[in-house]
Amino acid sequence: MKINSTVILTLILLILMLGAGSVSAFLGFNLGSLALKGVSTPDGRPTTKFASAKTNNSQQPGVTLLKEEEILKIVKSRIDGKGKAAKSEKLEDDDEDINNKKKPQEKPQEVVEEKPQPGFPVNAESEGVTFAVQSARYSGGDLLLKVKMQNKGKDSVRFLYSFLDVTDDKGRTLSASTEGLPAELPANGPTFSGTVIIPTALLDDVNKVSLSLTDYPAQKLKLDVSDIPVAR
Numbered sequence: 001m002k003i004n005s006t007v008i009l010t011l012i013l014l015i016l017m018l019g020a021g022s023v024s025a026f027l028g029f030n031l032g033s034l035a036l037k038g039v040s041t042p043d044g045r046p047t048t049k050f051a052s053a054k055t056n057n058s059q060q061p062g063v064t065l066l067k068e069e070e071i072l073k074i075v076k077s078r079i080d081g082k083g084k085a086a087k088s089e090k091l092e093d094d095d096e097d098i099n100n101k102k103k104p105q106e107k108p109q110e111v112v113e114e115k116p117q118p119g120f121p122v123n124a125e126s127e128g129v130t131f132a133v134q135s136a137r138y139s140g141g142d143l144l145l146k147v148k149m150q151n152k153g154k155d156s157v158r159f160l161y162s163f164l165d166v167t168d169d170k171g172r173t174l175s176a177s178t179e180g181l182p183a184e185l186p187a188n189g190p191t192f193s194g195t196v197i198i199p200t201a202l203l204d205d206v207n208k209v210s211l212s213l214t215d216y217p218a219q220k221l222k223l224d225v226s227d228i229p230v231a232r
Contacts (some may be wrong), residue, residue: 035211062177070221116134117136119229120133121135121148124227126222127220128220129221130148131147131148131213131225132147132148133196134226135230136229136230141199142197143197143198143203143213143230144196144199145196145197147193148193149181151187152188153187154164154188155187156184157215158185159185160183161181161213161217164176164213165211165213166196167210168202168203168208168210172205175198175202176198177197178197179194181194183196207231210224210225210228212224
């Protein structure tokens with residue numbers, strides 16, 4: 001009886017498949033066992049956990065537990081140290097207070113007013129507005145005239161200092177600028193101070209100067225300050 005070649009081939013394939021499956025199963029089992037080496041199932045019993053924890057703690061080097069008495073001593077020493085530091089700070093503050101009380105109170109320095117220069121002040125008044133030149137001095141190539149202004153009238157007064165006329169004792173007109181003078185004097189207001197500045201190059205052989213100022217724009221008053229001594 002002849003065996004069919006197809007049957008033989010089929011049998012050979014089955015044998016090869018079984019052999020390959022057996023080899024792969026054996027290799028997989030070996031690999032899995034190698035991978036699971038050192039892995040154990042967790043112990044769910046709490047008593048076992050506590051016992052293992054105690055044994056681990058007892059085996060760890062360098063871990064010491066302090067007694068209750070030692071802890072209390074440490075806390076007490078720290079509290080005493082803080083108390084002593086606070087007492088020392090309080091004593092230092094008390095000493096500072098005593099020293100401050102013992103120190104005599106310094107009296108405020110009295111403001112000494114400058115003595116007026118000879119021939120000053122030179123005053124002018126119109127409609128309740130006063131204009132006074134308090135002093136004259138030379139500084140940095142300029143003549144500085146210290147001026148005070150006050151409005152004692154009932155209405156405020158405005159000024160435009162570009163209209164300030166400055167003339168010397170020979171009748172010549174001099175250029176001048178102002179600094180610190182208010183643009184408006186309020187009614188019954190305080191005294192305002194400022195400076196009229198005249199270049200010294202214009203004051204050769206000049207002994208006296210005169211100032212003339214009027215309000216703006218009404219021009220109801222006129223302040224004429226004459227014969228201000230400026231000789232050097």
